[in-house]
Amino acid sequence: KPVSEAEKNYQAGGSPLAEVPMYQSTNPKAPKMTQAEFDRARQIYFERCAGCHGVLRKGATGKPLTPDVTLPKGTDYLKVFIAYGSPAGMPNWQTSGEFDEATVDLMARYIQQDPPTPPEWSLADAKNTWKVIVPPDQRPKKKMNKYNLDNIFSTTLRDTGEVALIDGDTKQIINIVKTGYAVHISRMSASGRYLFVIGRDAKINMIDLWMEKPDNVAEIRVGLEARSVDTSKFKGYEDKLAIAGAYWPPQYTIMDGNTLEPLKIVSTRGMVVGTQEYHPEPRVASIVASHYKPEFLVNVKETGKTMMVDYSNLNALKTTEIGSAPFLHDGGWDASKRYFMVAANNSNKIAAIDAKDGKLAGLTEVGKIPHPGRGANFTHPKYGPVWATGHLGDETISLIGTDPQKNKQYAFKEVAKLKGPGGGALFIKTHPKSKHLWSDAPLNPDPKVSQAVVVFDINNLDKGYVTLPIAEWAGLPDDGGAKRVTQPEYNKAGDEVWFAVWSAKDKQSALVVVDDKTLKLKSVIKDPRLITPTGHFNVYNTQHDVY
Numbered sequence: 249k250p251v252s253e254a255e256k257n258y259q260a261g262g263s264p265l266a267e268v269p270m271y272q273s274t275n276p277k278a279p280k281m282t283q284a285e286f287d288r289a290r291q292i293y294f295e296r297c298a299g300c301h302g303v304l305r306k307g308a309t310g311k312p313l314t315p316d317v318t319l320p321k322g323t324d325y326l327k328v329f330i331a332y333g334s335p336a337g338m339p340n341w342q343t344s345g346e347f348d349e350a351t352v353d354l355m356a357r358y359i360q361q362d363p364p365t366p367p368e369w370s371l372a373d374a375k376n377t378w379k380v381i382v383p384p385d386q387r388p389k390k391k392m393n394k395y396n397l398d399n400i401f402s403t404t405l406r407d408t409g410e411v412a413l414i415d416g417d418t419k420q421i422i423n424i425v426k427t428g429y430a431v432h433i434s435r436m437s438a439s440g441r442y443l444f445v446i447g448r449d450a451k452i453n454m455i456d457l458w459m460e461k462p463d464n465v466a467e468i469r470v471g472l473e474a475r476s477v478d479t480s481k482f483k484g485y486e487d488k489l490a491i492a493g494a495y496w497p498p499q500y501t502i503m504d505g506n507t508l509e510p511l512k513i514v515s516t517r518g519m520v521v522g523t524q525e526y527h528p529e530p531r532v533a534s535i536v537a538s539h540y541k542p543e544f545l546v547n548v549k550e551t552g553k554t555m556m557v558d559y560s561n562l563n564a565l566k567t568t569e570i571g572s573a574p575f576l577h578d579g580g581w582d583a584s585k586r587y588f589m590v591a592a593n594n595s596n597k598i599a600a601i602d603a604k605d606g607k608l609a610g611l612t613e614v615g616k617i618p619h620p621g622r623g624a625n626f627t628h629p630k631y632g633p634v635w636a637t638g639h640l641g642d643e644t645i646s647l648i649g650t651d652p653q654k655n656k657q658y659a660f661k662e663v664a665k666l667k668g669p670g671g672g673a674l675f676i677k678t679h680p681k682s683k684h685l686w687s688d689a690p691l692n693p694d695p696k697v698s699q700a701v702v703v704f705d706i707n708n709l710d711k712g713y714v715t716l717p718i719a720e721w722a723g724l725p726d727d728g729g730a731k732r733v734t735q736p737e738y739n740k741a742g743d744e745v746w747f748a749v750w751s752a753k754d755k756q757s758a759l760v761v762v763d764d765k766t767l768k769l770k771s772v773i774k775d776p777r778l779i780t781p782t783g784h785f786n787v788y789n790t791q792h793d794v795y
């Protein structure tokens with residue numbers, strides 16, 4: 249079955265590397281291409297193919313496409329593959345109308361050339377992009393505004409290169425802050441004062457919430473493409489360091505938490521778990537800060553390894569390397585914050601990393617392509633504390649036991665499967681004060697499913713879910729926009745759940761707030777500036793890892 253448009257847009261979204269000049273060698277065996285053809289193909293590759301096949305075409309979600317593989321297959325064979333796709337998940341680029349025949353021919357010839365290599369990114373490169381907009385000594389000495397900082401939401405405006413800071417109490421926009429391209433996530437400093445966001449172009453913006461109107465105080469680029477950022481959370485290191493992981497070059501950068509000055513860069517190139525084959529491009533996926541030790545947990549996608557990086561001495565960096573399974577992607581803490589639960593989405597597994605003892609606590613089989621976001625923690629009437637994930641590839645929600653002390657027989661095993669809304673789920677959420685478990689399914693091909701969310705009663709999971717038509721509640725014009733409903737996120741009090749209704753750049757979008765007790769609509773936030781909202785992050789819950 250060909251992959252859906254939404255799935256394709258998810259994995260095969262544009263890469264900022266499309267714009268980067270690259271080194272290119274010639275391969276005399278490859279079919280002829282003019283320079284103009286090559287440049288166009290290179291751009292299309294980075295816009296549509298690199299997400300799955302990798303920058304160096306070594307393969308990731310998609311198959312390897314290096315010349316040793318593609319040259320023996322030849323142009324005609326490759327054209328069929330590109331045009332019609334494959335049951336394994338290759339999109340049908342021509343029959344879907346995305347590429348014409350000439351483009352298919354162009355791409356078939358292009359992937360037989362040696363892959364061009366994007367440049368590396370050194371400390372000097374990072375420093376050249378580093379700006380301290382407001383130096384620490386010129387920043388406010390105390391909070392200069394009346395906002396309830398704990399209940400601010402930072403909302404990604406994906407296609408405008410901005411985040412919207414929204415007052416969770418009044419639902420008013422506080423500021424629209426300029427950031428990198430297609431910001432991915434927002435994370436908080438340990439004190440709750442600074443907000444960090446990272447763009448797909450690897451630009452980090454550091455926002456000071458104490459300013460009269462919260463805005464950027466520092467920025468830097470840590471590479472050419474990235475997805476993750478976090479800050480030191482261990483006692484004694486609050487607000488001291490920040491860390492960001494890059495997709496390209498494959499490395500992470502540790503920075504001063506007050507200014508973003510880059511201090512240390514570490515490559516993640518190395519061997520894949522199991523086969524122990526060299527991988528030249530293991531991208532950095534999720535990063536979290538440990539509460540147990542002065543450590544960052546850096547999850548490396550293609551090698552299937554979690555690096556526990558001890559930041560107490562950057563000049564004698566100690567790293568514990570824990571292999572689990574490829575490709576590590578997103579995840580979150582269990583309720584005790586001792587175990588980091590991370591999705592190995594190509595292996596259909598969840599790895600539990602023990603942050604206290606520095607080891608793999610468990611690795612359990614779940615459904616197809618787990619995608620938890622940060623997941624959801626609650627106490628199950630029978631299995632005790634569990635952490636939950638939904639799946640991109642099937643309709644199930646997996647519950648995994650997370651309490652080896654009192655519920656040892658269930659620890660790090662899939663103890664139950666719920667029937668969720670359908671495939672294409674991205675985020676699941678609950679709150680310690682709530683009795684509800686929410687799941688979206690924004691990539692489901694059926695708009696009835698992608699434009700709604702489902703909610704379970706945690707004490708009556710067998711009863712199944714209730715569906716709430718969030719996009720309909722937003723009351724947006726009937727403009728043909730996708731109106732995908734995504735990412736449930738609680739307010740600080742844990743009595744409201746926020747959703748993005750995500751439409752195209754030229755269509756109206758909205759945020760919808762639901763009362764968690766009554767499951768009734770509470771408010772709709774609409775504003776012409778809210779263009780393509782996707783992720784939204786409550787300050788307090790993000791700061792304290794509440795989910």
Ligand code: DHE
Nearest residue numbers: 258259261406433475476477533534535578621622782783
């Ligand atoms: Fe994400 C988290 C990577 C597409 C919205 N996304 C993450 C994380 C990674 C990642 C590595 C974990 C960060 C962390 O915790 O430190 N995402 C990728 C991709 O590589 C991918 C598949 C393709 C791409 O080109 O980026 C991708 N992601 C998307 C989207 O299309 C989404 C739905 C909309 C958007 O804004 O682009 C999207 N990703 C998110 C969100 C989170 C996230 C909202 C954080 C969830 C959370 O609750 O923490």
